[in-house]
Amino acid sequence: LATLAPLAVVAPACTTAVTDAATWMTQYNLITLGDLSTNSDVEGRTFVGRNFTNANSATFASRMSGAPCSDSTLTVVGNVVAGNPLNIQAGSVQIGGTRNDRIFNMNGGAGCAVTTTATGLDDRYAEIKADIEQASAHFAATSANNTASVTSGALRLTVNAVNDAGLAVFNISGSTLFGNSAVSQIEVINSANAGAILVNVTGTTVNWTNGNMVGAFLTSSAGRAAIIWNFPTATTLNLGARNFMGAVLAPYAAVTTAGPIDGSTAVKSLTTTGEIHLPVM
Secondary structure, three states: OOOOOOOOOOOOOOOHHHHHHHHHHHHOOEEEOOOEEEOOEEOOOEEEOOOEOOOOOOEEOOOOOOOOOOOEEEEEOOOEOOOOOEEEOOOEEEEOOOOOOOOEEEOOOOOOOEEOOOOOHHHHHHHHHHHHHHHHHHHHOOOOOOOEEEEOOEEEEEOOOOOOOOEEEEEEEHHHHHOOOOOOEEEEEOOOOOOEEEEEEEOOEEEOOOOEEEOOOOOOHHHHHOEEEEOOOOOEEEOOOOOEEOEEEEEEEEEEEOOOEEOOEEEEEEEEOOOEEOOOO
16 A cells, blocks of 8 residues: 555545544444554454455454344455454455455354455445545644643543534644653543544654553543544554553554554554454444
8 A cells, every 4th residue: 555645634625524434433443444464353343445464363343243144344355364263253254355265263153254356345445545534634623622731640631612513622742642751641531521522643653652541531431432532644653552542543544552442443554462442433
C-alpha cells in the first residue's frame, strides 16, 4: 500500500462521511486499511483492507456467539499468509485473494464457510477508506470547547461544555497526552453529560510512554463506546503495552500495540499481540 500523506485538516462540506464512518465502526470492531498482523483475539467483526500477515494462530468473533453463518465476521480484501490455524468463533470468512492453504477452525456451525476470491470487497474497501479518512479530517476541524488539565500527576479531560450536537471536543498534542513524564493517570470526567466525547490528538509520531487510563467513565462499557480518540495526522502510533480505552480513529497511522484496545479501531495498519475488545462505537 502506497504511503499517503495525511489529509489537510479541513472539514468536508458534507458530514455524510462522518455518519457513514460511525456506521462502519459500529459494524466492525476492527478495521485496517492496510495489513493486519495479530496472534491474539478480536471480539467483534474484523475488516482487513489488504493482507493478513501473521503466521501464528489468532481468534476472531470471540464475543459473537450466536451470529449466523451469513454474517461475515472476518473479511480480508487481500491474501491470508500461510501459517497456523485461525479460529472463527462465529459467522463466516470472506477473502478477496488467496488463503494459502491456511486452516480455519469454523466454530460457529456446520454451515459457516470460508469464501475465497470473494467479489465486491474492493468496492467496500474504497467506501470504508474514503469515509473514515474524511471523518477524521472533519473531526480534526471541529472546534474545541473544553481543555485538558494536569494536576497532581493526573491529566484530566473534564467535560464542562458541549456543542449544539451534544459533543464535547478536546484538542491536545500526542506528546502532552501520552508522553508527559508528569502524568501517571489519564482520566475523562463527563461532568456535562456529553452524548459523545471527541479527543483530537495531534502529531505525526505518537508514543504512549506515560500514564494509564483510569476512572469510572473510561472503565465503563458505555463510556468507552462514547469516546473517540482521533489521530488525524499520525503516521506512527505506538501504544506500548497499556490498556487503551475507547474508539481509535487513525486512518494514516501504522499502529503497534502489545496491550488491549477496548473499542472500535479503524487504522491504516495494525501490528498487535494484544486483544481488540468490544464495545463498538
